[in-house]
Amino acid sequence: MGSQGQAPESLQGENQRKWQLSRRRLLKLAGAAGATAVAAQLGAGLLREARGAEEEAQATPKRLRRWGMIIDLRRCDGCQSQGTPPKCTAACIEGHFAPEPMEWIEVYEHELPGGGTQFLPTPCMQCQNPPCVNVCPVGATWSTPEGHVLIDQNRCIGCRMCMAACPYERRFFTWGQPTVPLQSLFLEYSPEHQVPAKKGVVYKCDFCPEMARAGRLPFCAQACPQHAIYYGDLEADLATNGEAVVRFSQFISQENAFRYKDDLGTNPRVYYIPGHGEATGRSPDKKGKLPTRWTWEEKVKGGKTWKRQ
Amino acid sequence: MAKRILLTAAATLLLALLSPAAALAQQPIPQLVLGVQPSSPVGNPMVVAGYLLDPAGNPISGQTVAFSTEAEFMNTLGSFEIGQAVTDDRGLAYVQYVPKEVGTSTITARFAGNDVFAPLTTSSPLEVTEGKATYKQERPFRIPGADVRLVVVLLSGVWSLYLLVTVLFWLISRAGDRPPREAGGPQ
Amino acid sequence: MEAAVGDARQRLEERSLAPLRRTGPLYYGLILALLLVIAWGAYVYFYQAQEGLIVTGMRDRLSWGLYISLFVFFIGASMAGTFVSAILRITQAGWRKPVTRSAEMVTVAALVVAALFVTFDIGRPDRLLFLIIYGRWESPLIWDIYGLSTYLVGSLIYLYAALIPDLAFVRDRLGDSVPALKRWFWDAFSLGWTGTPSQHRYLSIILVTMMILMVPVAVMMHTVTSWIFAMTLREPWDSPLFGIYFVGGAIFSGTGIIIILMAVLRKVQHLEEFITEKHFSYLGYLMAAFALIMIFFNANEFVTHAYKLRGHIALHLQETFVGTLAPYFWTYFWGGLILPVVIVALPFTRNVAGLVVAAVLVNIGMFLERYLIVVGGMHLPLNPYPVPTYTPTWVEWSLMAAGASVFVLIIAVMVKLVPSMAVWEMLEEPAGEGDLGEAQPQRAARTARGGVQ
Known part of the structure; x- marks a missing residue:
């Protein structure tokens, strides 16, 4: 399920969601103690490691787009x-x-x-x-098997x-x-x-x-x-x-x-x-390009813009 | 390369225009026999071969034959060159080809012509069937053993010592020589 | 002789109990001022949460600023506490005893504040719990969360373990004269300590375990903090030196904070007799030694970078030495490294006042150093665009003030709940080594019990 188990639930089946729900309830039962959560998290990491190894061993013959x-x-x-x-x-x-x-x-x-x-x-x-995927602390960004690096903005x-x-x-x-x-x-x-x-x-x-x-x-x-x-x-x-x-x-x-x-x-x-x-037909000496414009007519109210820097 | 084929074609055309029309008409048309297996799975290297023979059936050696195929990708149709080869003593030219896309395609061999022989193109269909993946995903190197277990061992080691210390706190609370009830202090 | 020692003991007990007995208007004034700053900070924080991080000076190309610098700074400040205290305990340095308590308090307060600054920096604070629910162990940020929680819990245990006999002492001496809540606190947390031999044995097992454990945990904590930076592909951060550089810098600035706190406590609680100039100069030596180590690290970093001038390093060095970051760098170098060493080295400046000045300089310097690491690491253009600039806004300054106030507040509350020196350790000091001369260990150790009988 997912690429090395990193895909967030919005892309995954109902199963994963249930599992996460039950994990959350488990946390509640444990008084949401930090240590328990860390343990659960590391446990999930262990599972993921095992699953990753399994996936590699199977070496699926299916052709994926890359x-x-x-x-x-x-x-x-x-x-x-x-x-x-x-x-x-x-x-x-x-x-x-x-x-x-x-x-x-x-x-x-x-x-x-x-x-x-x-x-x-x-x-x-x-x-x-x-x-970027390597450092994300919550798995909100991940690499799909097809090679896209995506972000789950809900996570x-x-x-x-x-x-x-x-x-x-x-x-x-x-x-x-x-x-x-x-x-x-x-x-x-x-x-x-x-x-x-x-x-x-x-x-x-x-x-x-x-x-x-x-x-x-x-x-x-x-x-x-x-x-x-x-x-x-x-x-x-x-x-x-x-x-x-x-x-x-x-x-x-x-x-x-x-x-x-x-x-x-x-x-x-x-x-x-x-x-x-x-x-x-461009000569390298011909410098300059026009700046990008955002030309929407009807914008959502309260929106702000800023400079890249 | 579509471009190169076009160029070759243009050059041939130019040559044909420059040379007397009679000469072109008189040029004998050779035979180009394409040797392609009718079907091959994806990712399977195959040989695409062409025999260049004169009208009498004798091999023509030392001539370049270009092999190409066409493909449709994202609603765009195009052709690309597989490779070029020079015919040997037997009139044989061949290149290796690894089909990577499932479906029916056409392999085309082209002889551009020379002073003696007229240009010629031959095609042969190729059915590419499902096969194993061809693209090797480069996986980053991972040090064996350097995984979550390392973190688990480290953290559980430290935290179990914390647990031990907590037990010792409990022992301290049991080891006082005054009942905790009186802890408010004697009057 | 016996009488003199008894006097000294009595004075120690009196002095350490005095702040717990009485609270002056100045203290309430301080607390009020801190609360006002914190309230302002809370308002600013909600404003920031409402508007988004657009109210800060950070932008895409320079996406970490003052908050992360302060996070690193307070993580560093936390280092010294438990680490210095543990190292001193391991090496059985007799002079540590009046020092350790304030050091441990600094650790706990600084860690709480460091965690606070991370939450300031996060774009979606409502999803903070995701770090626990979805945490990926592969991320350096998660390592830091593991490290921070482990270090915080360990520091609390360590602080608390050394507190038990003192809590019992306070309970027994002041149990009747204080509000019920305080009495309950001392009563409950002294764990029925009466100083029996088995209690002492258990306590010493705890202290030995924790002091040995806390050294690697503290080193780990600071190393993974540096890895947040060193695990990226930014050139100035791309250095194997980073872990040890952070550890060294942390001990350096943390020692400075301990000196400042000790000087304040000494003045306010009139502890001149117990926290002597000797303690300050010992801590001063430690600080000066680490200043030299920091110079060594900096030399290593700059020389290896400057010799090769790989990639954008030339620009980085130019910005650091003569460009926009130069004022920060040279203030850090001359004010934060060289001057403190000079102050400690010269006999006529090596006094409490001088060392406090040196400690303040060190901490200003180290704050600038953290700022240089964060901003200096991000200011190199990754694509052809001009060097990005960063100026913290009033929002960031406000939250910085609020965070610092939380730090002071935590310590201010703590010194009103527990003695600010390890009284029991000072009382059981073996003959000839400490301030109290020939105090008898047995009697002193069971002082709490003796007090009530």
């Missing part, structure tokens, strides 16, 4: 040619109702060694050795340990009551569908797992006018940018793909093909 992303920097010009703010970010905000100032996929302008700049769209790297306590741990600065905290559009309030929440945004918890790019399963590209990849973002499945070894299909492994090898901060050992699932937008 989602990944390739971002072709040769095609990314920060939407300079479009005369708009980066469209991937805009589409992501539109699609996820990400409150200001969250840019789950943020386009950074990075200095090149010989002068000039390149654009680096940075979604969550979906690390396979995720530092997150807002300690921001994961934000300290993430070396890519890809986690966002709702410091106040976030500004969200009115319609997002009517949507049903799930960790794969992080709406509506709540106060005091952590958000990040979820890699659009629902859409991937339905066979659609994530918002960012759909919106990219240059088709720079490939979304793919490492198991089927295929990736597409909506225009062409490539063999994932072959493509990243042939095009000398790299992973951002690869030497940290986080083992990301997002690959970059080096470039500075040359496929769009």
